[in-house]
Amino acid sequence: MADTLVEWNNSFLIGIKELDHEHKSLVVDINRLHQELARQGEISEIEKCLGDIYARMQAHFALEEHFMKEHDYPFFDEHKREHDQLLDNYTEYMVQILNDAGASPGNPIEHTLKHWVVNHIITSDKKMSLMAQ
Numbered sequence: 001m002a003d004t005l006v007e008w009n010n011s012f013l014i015g016i017k018e019l020d021h022e023h024k025s026l027v028v029d030i031n032r033l034h035q036e037l038a039r040q041g042e043i044s045e046i047e048k049c050l051g052d053i054y055a056r057m058q059a060h061f062a063l064e065e066h067f068m069k070e071h072d073y074p075f076f077d078e079h080k081r082e083h084d085q086l087l088d089n090y091t092e093y094m095v096q097i098l099n100d101a102g103a104s105p106g107n108p109i110e111h112t113l114k115h116w117v118v119n120h121i122i123t124s125d126k127k128m129s130l131m132a133q
């Protein structure tokens with residue numbers, strides 16, 4: 001559907017309830033941003049959506065990192081590197097969007113959110129299900 005950037009799919013589930021719940025919320029926020037961009041909404045609304053996603057990602061990554069540390073997770077370093085990279089890319093694009101009032105759907109931030117975030121969930125996050133057993 002055109003007004004949905006990321007369609008939630010149960011293959012995204014990693015089997016850790018708290019984290020699955022947060023991933024779902026993240027997908028909701030991403031679609032909200034997509035809709036705002038699609039309807040060329042007020043820049044203040046777009047800014048709010050961008051900020052919500054940033055805050056959610058930051059808090060979510062911190063929770064995962066805490067969880068991994070607690071379990072002496074062997075892939076902590078590479079996982080954290082991906083989180084840092086995601087936040088860096090996101091921040092960079094966020095600034096670009098806010099500097100360009102003509103931000104539209106299909107811009108790099110949407111690519112990052114769609115492909116990077118989903119790939120991260122279905123590969124790196126899914127690996128964490130090892131800890132749930």
Ligand SMILES: [Fe+2]
Nearest residue numbers: 060064121125
């Ligand atoms: Fe995650």
Ligand SMILES: [Fe+2]
Nearest residue numbers: 064120124125
């Ligand atoms: Fe993660």
